[in-house]
Amino acid sequence: MNKYLLKLYITGNTSRSQRAIANLFRICREELAGQYQVEIIDVLEQPHRAEKEKILVTPTLIKQLPPPLQRTIGDMSNRNKVLLGLDLLQQD
Amino acid sequence: MSEEQEPYTIEKLETGIPGFDFLSEGGLPQGRATLIAGTAGSAKTVFACQFLVEGIKRGENGVFITFEEPPKAIRKNMRGFGWNITQWEQERQWAFVDASPQPGERPMVSGEYDLGALLARIEFAIKKYNAKRVSMDSLGAIFNHLGDSAQVRSDLFRIASALRELDVTAIMTAERTSEYGEISRHGVEEFVADNVVILRNVLSEEKRRRTIEILKYRGTDHQKGEFPLTIVPRKGIVIIPLSAIELQQSSSNIRITSGSKELDTMCGGGFFRDSVILVSGATGTGKTLMVTEFMAGGVQSNERCLVFAFEESREQLFRNATGWGVDFGQMERDRKLKVVCRYPETTGLENHLIKMKEIIEEFKPNRVAVDSLSALERVSTLKGFREFIIGLTSFIKQQEIGGLFTSTTPSLLGGSSITEAHISTITDSIILLRYVEMYGEMRRGVTVLKMRGSMHDKDIREFSIDGTGMHIGKPFRNVTGILAGTPMYVAQNEVDRLSGLFEKEL
Numbered sequence: 001m002n003k004y005l006l007k008l009y010i011t012g013n014t015s016r017s018q019r020a021i022a023n024l025f026r027i028c029r030e031e032l033a034g035q036y037q038v039e040i041i042d043v044l045e046q047p048h049r050a051e052k053e054k055i056l057v058t059p060t061l062i063k064q065l066p067p068p069l070q071r072t073i074g075d076m077s078n079r080n081k082v083l084l085g086l087d088l089l090q091q092d
Numbered sequence: 093m094s095e096e097q098e099p100y101t102i103e104k105l106e107t108g109i110p111g112f113d114f115l116s117e118g119g120l121p122q123g124r125a126t127l128i129a130g131t132a133g134s135a136k137t138v139f140a141c142q143f144l145v146e147g148i149k150r151g152e153n154g155v156f157i158t159f160e161e162p163p164k165a166i167r168k169n170m171r172g173f174g175w176n177i178t179q180w181e182q183e184r185q186w187a188f189v190d191a192s193p194q195p196g197e198r199p200m201v202s203g204e205y206d207l208g209a210l211l212a213r214i215e216f217a218i219k220k221y222n223a224k225r226v227s228m229d230s231l232g233a234i235f236n237h238l239g240d241s242a243q244v245r246s247d248l249f250r251i252a253s254a255l256r257e258l259d260v261t262a263i264m265t266a267e268r269t270s271e272y273g274e275i276s277r278h279g280v281e282e283f284v285a286d287n288v289v290i291l292r293n294v295l296s297e298e299k300r301r302r303t304i305e306i307l308k309y310r311g312t313d314h315q316k317g318e319f320p321l322t323i324v325p326r327k328g329i330v331i332i333p334l335s336a337i338e339l340q341q342s343s344s345n346i347r348i349t350s351g352s353k354e355l356d357t358m359c360g361g362g363f364f365r366d367s368v369i370l371v372s373g374a375t376g377t378g379k380t381l382m383v384t385e386f387m388a389g390g391v392q393s394n395e396r397c398l399v400f401a402f403e404e405s406r407e408q409l410f411r412n413a414t415g416w417g418v419d420f421g422q423m424e425r426d427r428k429l430k431v432v433c434r435y436p437e438t439t440g441l442e443n444h445l446i447k448m449k450e451i452i453e454e455f456k457p458n459r460v461a462v463d464s465l466s467a468l469e470r471v472s473t474l475k476g477f478r479e480f481i482i483g484l485t486s487f488i489k490q491q492e493i494g495g496l497f498t499s500t501t502p503s504l505l506g507g508s509s510i511t512e513a514h515i516s517t518i519t520d521s522i523i524l525l526r527y528v529e530m531y532g533e534m535r536r537g538v539t540v541l542k543m544r545g546s547m548h549d550k551d552i553r554e555f556s557i558d559g560t561g562m563h564i565g566k567p568f569r570n571v572t573g574i575l576a577g578t579p580m581y582v583a584q585n586e587v588d589r590l591s592g593l594f595e596k597e598l
Contacts, residue, residue, distance in 0.1 A: 011208030020203075043209045047216030055209040056191050057238065060199070069196075074203035085200040 004028075004036035004086070005065035011058040012044050016075050020059035023076035031088055061085060102312045105225075105261045108146025109139070111331025115315045116306060121287060124310075125252050125262040127231075129276050130291030135302065135323055136265040138173070139291065140227035141166065142328040143263050145175050148185045152224035155187050155217045155260075157210075159233035163188040174326040187217045193237050201239065207247035211254055218258050226255060230265040231281045241278065248284045275307070286310045292318065297473045299440070304331055320479050322442035330446055332483050348459070348494050350382075351389025354564035355523075358540050358549035363521060367544065368485050368495040370515065373525030377536055378555070379498040380404070381416060381562055382523070383461040386496045388418045388561075391428045395458035400448060401433045402467035409433070416561045430455050441472040441480045449487055459494040465515070466500040481515045503577065520544040528554070528568060528579050537574055538564060 008024055010017035021040060028036045043050040043058060053062065063070040063086055072085030083089035104118035113119045120126050120143075130136045137160075144154030158166060166188075167177045180186035191210055218226065231248065235241050255262045266281035268274065271292050275282045282288050288308040294301050303318035320332045347362035350369075356362040363369055371382050383399060390397040401409055409431060413420045423429035432451060434444070452460060462468075462484075469477050488495045497519070516522060522541040527534050539552040551567035552574050568574060570582045 009209055011206070011212060016204060016206070023203075043212040047212045050209045051189070051213045051216065054190055054194060055213075056207060057205040057210070058208040059205060060209065061202075071197075071199035072202050073199045073205045074201050075205070077203035078201075081200045081202040085202065 003065065004032055004063070006036060006038045006086075007053075007062045007064055008038060008040050009050060009053070009055045009058050009060040009062070010040060010042055012042060017042075017059065019077065020061075020075045023079075024061065024082070027076070027079060027082050027086075031083065031086075063087070102310075104312070106150075107143055108150060109142055109329055109331065110327075111319070111321075111333045112304075112329075114333040115304070115319055115331055116309065117313045117315065120261050120263070121309070121312055122261050123256060123259045124287060125255055125264055125285040126287040126289060127264050127266055127276070127282055127285035128289050128291060129266045129268050129282070131268045131271060131293060134268075134291040134293040135321075135329060136267075136291060137161070137166070137169075137229050138323060138329055140229045140263050140265050141170050141175065141177075142173075143227055144186060144225050145173075145328070147225040148180055153185045153187075153221045154225040154227065155189060155214070155221060155223045157189040157191060157214060157226065157228045159191045159228070159237075160230055162192045163190050172325060173328045175328075184221060187221045187223070189213050189217050191234070193233075198237075204243075205240075206243060207234075207238075207251065211247070211251055214251065215254060215258065218260055224260060226260045226262040228262065228264040230267055231284070232267040232277050235278050245280050248280070252284045282308075291321070296475075299473055299476070301473065301476060302442075320442055320476065322440065322446065324443060324446055327446075330442075332442060332445065332479065344492065348395075349389040349393060351385030351387070351392075352382075352562050352564065354553075354555075355382075355385075355538070355562075358538075358551075358553070358564065359521070359543055360546040360548045363494055363496075364545065365494055366489050366492045367520035368489065368497065368518070369521040369523060370497050370499060370519040371523045371525065372499045372501055374501045374503065374527060377525035377527060378538075378557055378562060379500070379525060380409070380412060380463055381557060382525070383463045383496060383498060384409075384413045384416055384418050384420075385561055386459065386461055387420075387423070387429060388413075390459045391423050391426075395428075396456060397423070397429045398452065398455055398457035398460045399429070399431045400451075400460070400462045401431065402436045402462070403464055404433070406431060406433050415559065416557070417559055418561070430457070436467045436471045441468060441476050444468065445480050445483050448484065452488065452491065452493070456491075457493060459496070460488055461496045462498070464498040464500050466498075478515070481518055485518050516542075524575070526552075526574055528571060528574050530571065530579065530581065537568055539575075 041049055057073050059075055061072040070085050072082055076082050103122040105122040106113050106119040128136050128139050147154045177186055234244050238244050264285055266276040269277055271294050287310055290305045290307050292303045302321040304321045305318045306314040322330050324330050344365045346365040348365050349362050350356050371379050373379050387397040410420045521543045524539050524541050526537045528537045536555050537552045538555050540548040553564050553567050555562055555564040570584055570587050571579045572582055573580050
């Protein structure tokens with residue numbers, strides 16, 4: 001299995017941010033079995049990274065690796081959508 | 093500053109957009125957001141860019157947040173106005189926050205989200221560049237690429253209040269669906285901003301007419317109603333303010349020569365220096381001759397003279413002048429005269445006006461002639477034409493320039509034109525040139541119909557034209573009905589009887 005490189009952009013320590021982080025880690029634990037690395041970026045602390053990546057909304061999850069690059073927005077509460085965004089599930 | 097005082101002390105930021113600061117009585121409310129709403133093609137993006145450009149000229153940095161066009165397209169599109177955005181970016185005066193749709197698939201939506209990242213980026217850019225001005229173009233586009241409009245709505249409020257906190261003056265643009273209807277497409281944009289300005293691009297009488305209107309300016313004064321607006325290459329948006337400038341005109345008692353001694357006498361000693369004179373007559377009655385003499389008279393008294401000719405070519409004008417003993421060529425070589433010939437159809441009336449103002453400002457003439465207004469009337473709507481006349485008249489009066497405009501009447505005998513009906517109240521003096529048919533012969537008559545602030549000759553005098561110009565002679569004492577276009581010969585004894593009639597009664 002390829003190693004997953006994921007970036008999660010959040011805005012501050014809000015309940016929405018907490019929810020997104022918790023949801024994402026749960027999915028990763030269950031689906032990716034240790035083959036993943038998640039970086040969490042708070043746009044309030046590192047706005048230049050949000051600028052560089054042209055992030056508009058938070059939370060935004062970027063699947064950097066494996067290609068193709070995919071974006072998933074929202075608090076990751078819809079498990080199926082997150083799996084689609086990680087290419088772990090095929091549409092239809 | 094205390095809370096109670098605030099409503100009375102809304103400071104304004106001079107935008108620098110020509111005409112807008114007059115219209116808004118000082119500029120945009122400082123530290124507030126103003127919505128610029130308009131249909132597609134109403135120059136919203138140009139307005140948003142120009143707001144930043146004028147800021148940079150004044151040493152104020154700007155941040156441009158684009159939701160629609162990518163920065164690359166904006167840089168390219170604005171080059172035509174002479175705005176080198178790339179250079180300003182390098183000099184750290186201009187920064188883009190790119191929120192335009194990115195190529196590729198739409199992101200998956202896995203739950204609730206907000207525009208927190210955008211807000212962080214905006215704040216970051218404003219602080220980093222120490223920006224004073226912010227433009228957001230256009231709000232509607234966020235609704236399109238984010239599905240949850242209730243969320244977008246509340247986030248826009250957050251952004252607006254964050255901008256207020258940062259004390260930047262902001263412009264937000266929004267799309268409208270019709271020229272006269274709902275303010276914005278989504279119906280919420282106008283509530284985000286404190287002020288609303290509407291740009292229109294109306295099709296009227298087969299001609300496009302751009303206008304600007306300040307609809308809402310919370311707690312501060314502004315000019316009401318629609319004002320014409322035009323977009324000029326290498327300059328951007330130019331608004332033509334009409335009403336208030338008229339009131340500031342000073343009037344002078346200094347007389348200047350019309351170029352003809354006899355006509356000066358008829359006018360009670362010449363025209364007033366900063367007055368506007370309308371010369372009306374049918375084709376061939378001698379309007380261009382009067383323009384020529386007006387110019388020659390100016391040059392003789394060592395004034396600078398400027399002619400805008402919309403009917404004849406340079407060659408024709410110069411040849412005509414030579415025929416009347418006036419050497420335009422020599423005058424131009426002496427830099428006393430400038431002849432500008434244009435086809436009225438080359439551009440819209442608003443652009444003609446701006447071009448004419450530029451030439452006047454550059455040449456700094458003492459007198460200006462326009463031959464003829466009727467030619468310009470062809471390329472405009474009536475309203476636009478009237479605005480043009482008001483704009484031009486007030487401009488040249490402010491500069492203390494004497495103006496002579498000609499107007500062509502459609503009928504050979506008598507009559508008046510639409511031009512006159514619309515501008516006669518604006519001009520200070522009106523001179524009529526008319527054909528008079530007498531015993532199978534066409535003769536010419538001249539009369540001073542109106543001369544604001546002065547006594548003048550009330551006669552209709554005959555005049556002739558020869559190789560030395562215009563010669564005004566005796567009044568048509570025994571002809572009546574000239575102005576009505578139906579001259580009638582009256583026997584001499586009847587003339588005597590009539591003129592004696594009132595004296596006897598007195």
